[in-house]
Amino acid sequence: MRKISVRLAVAVVLLIAGCVTGPAAKVRVSESPVSEPRWQPLFKGVDYFEYHERAPHPLAVHAVRIDLAAPGIAFLVTPSNGDTPLDTDGLKTSTFLEKYGCQVAINASYFDPVEQAEGAPKNIIGLSMSRGEVYSKYEARDELPAMSLLISKESRAWFASPPPDTSGAYNAVQGSIQLIGDGKILAGTYNPAREMTRHPLTAIGLDGNGRFMYWLVIDGRQPGYSEGVNTLEMADWLKWLGAHDAALFDGGGSTTLVVEDSHGRSKVMNRPIHDGVPGTERVNGNHLGLYAQPLD
16 A cells, blocks of 8 residues: 555545545545445436545546446447448547437547547557447557456456457457456556556446446546546546456547436536547547436
């Protein structure tokens, strides 16, 4: 466990003084969270958590917890664009959600080129599988052990080390480094100098029983609002949320979380920052969508 930071000391003082009213997600006492995430139901089996911190490092955190055993839970990776060049046609995450009728959506794989015209062809970097069709094969990225998330037709989910075996998978997306493996934080061990810089990040985790999936996006590059996190901090957040295994996916200006509102339209839950402009949603090449039933 890392040395007690000024942040921890301040948080503990506030807690003792009775001034902590929100979830102190990064506060650790005897390696246990001071509080637990306050999940808000969105759909059947789908809950949402939001946390904002102003000092000493501004941070905006958004998470979704998915009960894979809940009725109606299903997933969709951006489908292939068929005979059109490259692999997919780029869409904003909000457009993807509305086009395919999902209830929640998140950005997924790395891709190129980055441009803002929706419908332009995109090359997906690494494994991508949508509804049983593998239209982009696994490839190593930056000489790192890129992990892949595989999901069966029955919504069973697991991570696969490279090269991934897609047997039994119905949807799959390739990410980047493994943040947590078998309950152990691995982030910060691959390329420490690079991993310790703060950015907007997107990651996905699974609990130890394969029951819950966690989507986590943390905004960054926005002084005064959210500075972002490094991979070690991202892993801390995921483990605190309940993840036993987790991997990093495309981040930076691609980081986006979208939810269907009560009128069936998309609502961007975080504050994306495409091209350095806060609140600007990027046209991404690949997404992971979630179908869920409405609450009673």
